Amino acid sequence: MKQLLDCQKGDKVKITKLNATNELKERLISFGLMKGVEVEVLEQAPRKKTIEIKIGKMRIALRAEEAKLIEVQEI
Amino acid sequence: MNEKKSCPVISKHIKVALVGQPNVGKSMLINSVSNAHLQVGNFSGVTVDKTEVLFDYENHKFTVVDLPGTYAFTDYTIEERVTRDYLCAENYDIIINVVDSTNLAKNLQLTAELLTMSKRVVIALNMSDEAKKEGLEIDAKYMSELLGVSCVKVSAVTKEGIVELITTVIADFESSTYEVKLIFSEAVEEEIAKIVAYLQGHKYEAINSYRNIAINLLKNNKKTYEKLHDDPIWIELQPILIEASKHIELHHDSDDIKESFAEEYASFNRGIVAEVVKQSVQVEQKTLTEKIDNVLIHPIYGIPIFLFFMWTLFQLTFEIGAIPMDYIDAFFGWFGDAIGGTIPNDDVRSLIVDGIIAGVGAVVLFVPNIIILFIGIALLESTGYMSRVAFLLDGFFHKFGLHGQSFIPLVTGFGCSIPAYMSARILKNDRDRLLTLFIIGFMSCGARLPVYVLFAGAFFGPEMAGNILFMIYISGALLGIMAAKILKMTAFKGVDEPFVMEMPKYRLPSAKLIWHTVLTKTMMYLKKAGTFIAGASMLIWFLSNYPHNLVLQEEYAKKIESSTSETQKITLGNKLAESLLEQSYLGVIGKFSEPIFAPLGFDWKMSVALQTGLAAKEVVVSTLGVLYALGSDVDAENNSLVNAISKNIPFPSAVAFIVVIMIYLPCLAASVVFTREAGGVKYFFYLLAFTSITAYGLAFVAYNVTKMIV
Ligand SMILES: Nc1nc2c(ncn2[C@@H]2O[C@H](COP(=O)(O)OP(=O)(O)OP(=O)(O)O)[C@@H](O)[C@H]2O)c(=O)[nH]1
Ligand SMILES: [Mg+2]
Numbered sequence: 001m002k003q004l005l006d007c008q009k010g011d012k013v014k015i016t017k018l019n020a021t022n023e024l025k026e027r028l029i030s031f032g033l034m035k036g037v038e039v040e041v042l043e044q045a046p047r048k049k050t051i052e053i054k055i056g057k058m059r060i061a062l063r064a065e066e067a068k069l070i071e072v073q074e075i
Numbered sequence: 076m077n078e079k080k081s082c083p084v085i086s087k088h089i090k091v092a093l094v095g096q097p098n099v100g101k102s103m104l105i106n107s108v109s110n111a112h113l114q115v116g117n118f119s120g121v122t123v124d125k126t127e128v129l130f131d132y133e134n135h136k137f138t139v140v141d142l143p144g145t146y147a148f149t150d151y152t153i154e155e156r157v158t159r160d161y162l163c164a165e166n167y168d169i170i171i172n173v174v175d176s177t178n179l180a181k182n183l184q185l186t187a188e189l190l191t192m193s194k195r196v197v198i199a200l201n202m203s204d205e206a207k208k209e210g211l212e213i214d215a216k217y218m219s220e221l222l223g224v225s226c227v228k229v230s231a232v233t234k235e236g237i238v239e240l241i242t243t244v245i246a247d248f249e250s251s252t253y254e255v256k257l258i259f260s261e262a263v264e265e266e267i268a269k270i271v272a273y274l275q276g277h278k279y280e281a282i283n284s285y286r287n288i289a290i291n292l293l294k295n296n297k298k299t300y301e302k303l304h305d306d307p308i309w310i311e312l313q314p315i316l317i318e319a320s321k322h323i324e325l326h327h328d329s330d331d332i333k334e335s336f337a338e339e340y341a342s343f344n345r346g347i348v349a350e351v352v353k354q355s356v357q358v359e360q361k362t363l364t365e366k367i368d369n370v371l372i373h374p375i376y377g378i379p380i381f382l383f384f385m386w387t388l389f390q391l392t393f394e395i396g397a398i399p400m401d402y403i404d405a406f407f408g409w410f411g412d413a414i415g416g417t418i419p420n421d422d423v424r425s426l427i428v429d430g431i432i433a434g435v436g437a438v439v440l441f442v443p444n445i446i447i448l449f450i451g452i453a454l455l456e457s458t459g460y461m462s463r464v465a466f467l468l469d470g471f472f473h474k475f476g477l478h479g480q481s482f483i484p485l486v487t488g489f490g491c492s493i494p495a496y497m498s499a500r501i502l503k504n505d506r507d508r509l510l511t512l513f514i515i516g517f518m519s520c521g522a523r524l525p526v527y528v529l530f531a532g533a534f535f536g537p538e539m540a541g542n543i544l545f546m547i548y549i550s551g552a553l554l555g556i557m558a559a560k561i562l563k564m565t566a567f568k569g570v571d572e573p574f575v576m577e578m579p580k581y582r583l584p585s586a587k588l589i590w591h592t593v594l595t596k597t598m599m600y601l602k603k604a605g606t607f608i609a610g611a612s613m614l615i616w617f618l619s620n621y622p623h624n625l626v627l628q629e630e631y632a633k634k635i636e637s638s639t640s641e642t643q644k645i646t647l648g649n650k651l652a653e654s655l656l657e658q659s660y661l662g663v664i665g666k667f668s669e670p671i672f673a674p675l676g677f678d679w680k681m682s683v684a685l686q687t688g689l690a691a692k693e694v695v696v697s698t699l700g701v702l703y704a705l706g707s708d709v710d711a712e713n714n715s716l717v718n719a720i721s722k723n724i725p726f727p728s729a730v731a732f733i734v735v736i737m738i739y740l741p742c743l744a745a746s747v748v749f750t751r752e753a754g755g756v757k758y759f760f761y762l763l764a765f766t767s768i769t770a771y772g773l774a775f776v777a778y779n780v781t782k783m784i785v
Contacts, residue, residue, distance in 0.1 A: 020573075026147070027575060028575065029333070030147030030151075030337075031146060031577065032180075032181050032341075034341065035329070035334070043369075045466065045467065046375070049470030050466055050574070052466065052578060057181075058178055058181055059578040060578065061462070061465070061466045063469065063473070063574040065571070066573045066574065066575060
């Protein structure tokens with residue numbers, strides 16, 4: 001399974017699953033990160049510690065730890 | 076009813092709760108309907124506490140409650156808990172749900188949740204000016220029909236639609252028909268119908284509609300659950316619910332009912348957006364924000380660019396701030412002389428001139444520097460750059476056990492520690508929050524700037540002083556981060572919290588907004604100078620003038636009389652002043668504590684200034700101002716405080732002094748807020764011990780190292 005963290009800058013992918021704990025999952029969902037949503041990787045901080053993604057018109061910063069929990073597939 | 080009859084013209088009171096996701100312009104909207112000056116900034120989590128604003132419109136009295144922004148109806152962070160608790164437990168008449176027109180689909184997620192509450196909702200489609208610029212056209216009327224909820228296009232910036240929003244709120248408040256049209260997928264609707272039928276069958280009594288109760292039950296809403304749990308019908312209802320949840324989860328191929336509902340909402344919202352939003356202009360491949368981000372959060376140049384900005388800010392703080400300084404100084408000198416000339420009584424004159432005017436003047440002197448610093452912080456907060464720096468520094472922060480979002484309270488701390496302590500509420504985890512609270516003090520607040528400017532100006536030429544200032548701030552921040560690491564490894568051990576943060580689009584703040592922000596903060600500084608600092612200066616003056624020692628005075632008076640040369644007279648006069656000061660109350664306190672501070676190279680005056688500085692950092696400067704104005708060694712031509720300091724304080728002692736100022740307790744007011752936010756007096760004592768020991772230890776090292784080098 002491909003994780004969001006594996007994506008490169010500029011990749012556009014679709015979320016297939018959230019592997020987070022309930023609390024974090026709720027948080028991600030409230031940011032609009034949920035199954036079936038398309039996201040684009042905009043920027044990566046040095047050594048991929050933090051990444052910036054785009055969903056719809058919103059930009060969100062995530063840490064590598066969280067990006068690992070998001071399963072994606074290419075579109 | 077009776078009230079109405081007896082008093083028919085009484086104006087109606089409407090209490091409105093303002094709810095919305097973060098950074099959609101709730102606070103700004105209130106500012107534009109009333110004459111309030113709530114804090115506005117372009118990042119999530121500006122408002123962290125509820126604030127009530129009152130205003131009148133025709134014959135209606137409005138109370139609007141500004142609430143912290145919240146992404147969903149959860150209690151993820153403290154500020155979100157404030158909002159949820161308010162909505163669930165407090166009394167209000169109507170909700171205005173503020174949404175960002177340029178990002179409707181995401182904002183409607185929260186709206187959908189609000190619509191299942193028993194309170195009436197009006198939707199304010201804010202930022203309509205921005206939407207227009209981006210070529211988005213929203214049909215508010217159609218949207219109102221689709222949702223069954225009034226929707227009004229507004230802009231908090233251009234004030235368009237504000238009146239319509241208020242009249243809509245009044246009309247909706249007075250009308251009794253209200254039917255929300257929130258429609259789910261067939262599978263969910265079926266289950267809702269079943270539960271509604273059951274509730275109808277048992278004539279369950281409730282304020283909220285059966286449909287909303289059914290939805291809340293299915294969503295696992297705690298409050299609704301608790302209510303029904305104690306009802307006799309629960310025994311029959313529970314199996315129906317369990318069955319229903321299973322169906323819905325199956326339908327969504329998920330084991331989480333909340334996730335399923337989020338998806339339901341999302342698809343409903345997509346439907347609404349598709350119906351009411353028209354994109355008239357073709358969107359560009361890359362938005363302006365993305366283009367700017369390509370530079371500002373570049374993996375390599377991002378951090379150097381940030382450091383450059385900070386350096387420039389401190390350079391300007393010193394350079395531009397220094398220009399009016401001479402005039403202010405001259406003004407207070409002249410003012411003191413002018414006032415002093417009219418007061419015959421020696422003691423009263425000294426109290427006014429050497430106490431109040433010298434003390435307050437020493438603080439007001441730095442207003443220009445403070446204004447520039449405040450402008451810098453206001454720009455950081457209002458352009459959207461703040462979140463970018465949090466993004467850039469997160470990796471670095473993470474290494475030291477800090478959360479990336481800690482950056483926001485920490486930056487606020489450069490202005491003043493009090494709002495910074497409050498804004499730490501945006502951190503979800505209590506451990507992260509406490510950790511941040513403990514190190515906010517390391518970010519030198521605006522009140523410490525005068526001390527730094529004073530000392531930097533006393534020991535360095537104008538070309539270097541700005542750099543020194545920058546260095547002081549950076550080393551303070553670095554020390555703070557190192558302190559965080561130590562605390563994280565010892566006191567606040569624990570797992571790292573997730574970091575998920577929205578990055579707002581860049582906005583060009585209006586000059587008016589910056590002006591207001593800076594003005595409010597500057598006025599606060601001046602007000603403090605005029606009240607608290609003036610009072611403290613009087614106290615310090617009193618403590619440094621009493622008890623009078625007549626024997627000493629007479630003794631010197633004789634000596635002065637008998638001396639022949641002018642210079643000798645002056646030396647003797649200075650000596651007298653110095654001896655008098657030393658045996659005053661303050662002198663006694665200073666002399667008593669001098670041995671404690673002797674290893675850091677402080678004389679008794681510096682020791683006293685540090686102690687009075689516990690009340691507020693500005694008092695450090697005013698204490699020095701009073702002590703050196705009264706004391707000796709002030710030559711006639713140039714009696715500025717800067718000169719007095721460079722003459723009386725050796726460089727290594729000055730360095731150690733700055734180190735202590737950088738680290739020790741911010742001030743009395745901040746300590747109170749700290750204690751409240753940390754949740755216990757014991758934390759205050761931890762902070763006191765932690766900062767005092769660190770300050771002393773590092774100052775000792777700084778003193779000795781500097782002594783070796785110089
Ligand atoms: N163009 C435009 N910008 C707006 C409008 N309303 C607010 N803003 C900007 O949006 C940003 C957020 O405004 P705030 O009022 O602080 O938002 P808030 O909803 O109170 O945010 P939180 O307190 O963090 O929940 C600021 O930069 C405002 O200048 C508007 O109608 N048009
Ligand atoms: Mg606000």
